[in-house]
Amino acid sequence: METHAEAYRAEASELLLELESSLLLLEETPDDDELIGRVFRAMHTIKGSGAMFGFDEVAAFTHEVETVFDLVRNGKLTVTKHLVDLALAARDLIRKMIDGEEVDKAEAEEITEGFKKMIPTSKQPEAPSTVEMVPEQTVNVTYRIRFRPESHLLTTGTNPILLLEEMRELGPCQVVAQTGGVPLLSEYDPEALYLFWDIILTTGRGINAIKDVFIFVEDVCEIKIDVIDGDGRLDVETGYKKLGEILLERGDLRFQDLRTVLEDKKFLGELLVEKKAVDPDAVSSALAEQAHVKQVRQKRQEVETVSSIRVDADKLDSLVDLVGELVTVQASLSQKAGMQGDAGLSRIAEEVERLTGYLRDNTMSIRMLPISTTFSKFKRLVRDLSNELGKDVLLTTEGGETELDKTVIERLNDPLVHIIRNCIDHGIESPEKRQEKGKLGQGEIRLSAAHSGPNVLIRISDDGAGLDREAIRAKAIERCLLAPETELTDSDVYSMIFAPGFSTAATITGVSGRGVGMDVVKRSVDTLRGTIEVTSQRDRGTTITLKLPLTLAIIDGLLVEVSDAYFVLPLWVVKEVVELTRADLAEAHGKHIANVRGEIVPYVPLRDFFRMDGDPPPIEQIVIAEVDGNRVGFVVDHVIGGHQTVIKTLGTLYNNSREFSGATILADGTVALIVDAPVIVRQATDETIRNYG
Amino acid sequence: MSKVIMTADDSTSIRQMVSFTLKQAGYEVVEAVDGRDALSKLDCSPVHMLITDLNMPNMDGIELIKQTRAKPQYKFIPIIMLSTESQDTKKQEGKAAGATGWIVKPFKPEQLLAVIKKVLG
16 A cells, blocks of 8 residues: 555655646647647646545546546647646646645635635536545555455355455555454365454545445454554654663662563563463454554554665765765876786775776766756746746756766755746846847747856856846945946956845845846856856847856865975866966065965965974965956965865864865875865955955 | 356346446356346356346346246345445345345446456455
C-alpha cells in the first residue's frame, strides 16, 4: 500500500509537471486537440489512480476539473485564459494534496466553484464517481479485525482465503488463524468451516475499504473492526518506558538483579497458556498485533525511500573531503616517486594518480545536477509575473542539461529569480510600447547555461529596453556612489545596479523597485566565487552573464610563499605577477603603490598585514588581483605556481579569521591558508584610513 | 489453464460486454442466453464461475442459482448475480438461493474484474 502510494506520488508528480507544461503550451495554441487530450488524460489519471491509492481528496477535487476538460475535449467548451489560470491553480492545489500539505479549504472550494460554473448544464452533480469519493482520511490507521464466518460459508461459493488476500492488498497485514473450533475427525464435516481469523491491518483507506472486502459475506459472518492505532492516538500511553527501565534509571535497581529476575520470569503468554486461561492461538494473535503495531510505528518514523538512493548531503561532503585528502596524499606520493627515480615505484605512483583522478571526477559528478531543475521553475515565474505586470513575456531556455554542483545550483536560485524579475519589470516593455518601437508585442527572456573551462556561464538576456546609462549615472551621483565628473566605461556604469539599495524605477511595483535584489544577486554570486558581467544596448535588451565555478570543493589556486609560510590565492582573481624591487619601494616614498606599465596599483604587503617576522628578500613579487572591480596587489616573497587546491574548512576555533576562506594541505603535508582577497583588501583599506585619515 | 466463466444473460449487449472484458482479462467464457440454456451448458463443460442476470426468460437467475448449487460439482463455485435494482429483497433472495455476491448495473469493466478477483482469485 505504501509503495503504491509512493508510486502514485511519483507518477502524479510527473503528470503534474506535464500538466503544467501542457497548460502553458495550450495557452499559446488553444485549439490543439492533442494538448487538450493530454491535459484531460493527466487529470483523469490523477483522479482515477488517486481514488485507488487512498488519495480520495485529490480524486474528489480533480473530478470537476476532469469534467470541464472532458467538455473541452468534446468541443463543448473552448480554452480560455481564465480556464488555464484555474487549471494551473488547481494543479498547484493537487500538488499540495499529494505532498500531504495542509490545503486551504476555501481556495479549493473557490477553484471547484470556478470549474462548476463552466459546466453549461447542471446535470453533472449526480456523477456516480463523486458518491464513492467522499474524502476519507489518508493517514494510516491500524485496525484489529475479527472475521468469524458461519460454518456454511463455503457453500455460498465464498473462498475466505481470497478475502484475506484482499485484506492484504489494503496494507501491511498480519493474519492469525484461530483453530480452536476444529472438532475431532469423527465429528468433522468436510464442507463446513471451523476456523476464524484475527487480522491486524494498517491502511490509509479507511474503515469502509475494509467493510467492502466483506461486503458479500457480512450477513453470514461476524465482522468486528476496532481501531487499535490511529494517527498517534495511543502512542502516549503505550510508548512509555517499561517498569524495569524506570527502576534502573532511578538507581533503585541494579542491572544484574533485574537480569536474574527476568531470566526466571516466563512470558505472560506462556504463563496464561500454562494456566489454561487463554487459548495458545489467542496469545499468538495478540502477539502478532503487538509486533504489527510496533512495526507500523517504527515505519512511521522511517524516512521514505525512493528508487534512487537519497544520501545525506553531509555524507557526500565527507566523501569529497576524503577524496580531497587522497588527492593530497597522492600528490606527495608522486613527488616522492619522482625524486627516487625507482621505475617500479613510479609506475605505481602513476597508477594511483590515474585512479585518484577518476575517483575525484566521479565523486564530483555525484554532486552534479543538471541546471534544468532550476530552469523549469522559472517558466511559471515568468508567466505569473508577466500576467501581474500586464506584459507578454516568453521564456526560452537553453543548455538545461549543463551540470553544476548541487550547492551552487541551490544557491543560484534566488539570484536568478531576482534577475528575471528585474528583466520583466524593468527590461521588457509593455506590449503597446514595444509595438511603438517596432518590436514584437511579446518580449523574450532567454536563459542559457554552458560550460566554459572550469566554469559555467549562465546568461540571462532580454530583448527589452536595455539599461538607461544616463539614468543609472544620475542615480549613482545622487546617491554619492559616483563623483559627477568621473568618466566611466559602460560596464562600470552598469555594475552600479548591483550597489545596495540601488533602483532607477520611478515607482515601486510590488515586484521590484525597492532597490533590494541586485545587490543580493551580487553577494550570492560572490559567495559562490563567481563573477557578474552586464552588457546592454538601448532598446535592444540587456544580457547578464554569471560566471560560476563548477564546484566549490576544489579550486585552482596560486601558491605563494611569505616568510616560510604558504598561502593560496584563488586563481580567478589573479591577473598578473610583477616584481617589486628596492628601487620601486624607494620611488614610492613608503607608500604602498606600484607603477605597473604606467598604471598606479595599490598593494598590500602580506608580510606586514599578517605581522610576520623576518626580512623580505631583495626582490619581492606583487600578485595583482582584481578585487571588487579594482586592481590590487598582494606582495609576497615568492610565487611558487599554480596549485589544485582541495579546500578544507578551518576549525571552529578559527571562525573569526575572516581573512582566510579555508586551508589546504600541500604534498609535503604543510598547511597553506587560502586567502580571501576581498576581505584583506577591505581590512587593509580600513587600516590605512585609520592610520592616515 | 485459464479459468472458465459462464455469463448467463438475455441481453446480447451485456453478454458481449461481459464476454469481451473477461476474454481481455484472460478468462475463457461460455455464453448462455437464459437459465435453461445455462443449466444445459453447465453439464457439458466444467465452469469455474457463474455470472448471471436475475431477470431472464425461460428460467430466471434465482432458479438458475438454486439448480446450479444443487449440482455436486458446482456446490462451491462462486456465483455472481447482476441486478439493475439495488433493493435488498432481490439480493437476499439470490443470496438465499446460494449466490456468492452481486454486481449492480450499470457497472464498469474494472468493477466486474474486481469482483471476479474477489471471489475467484
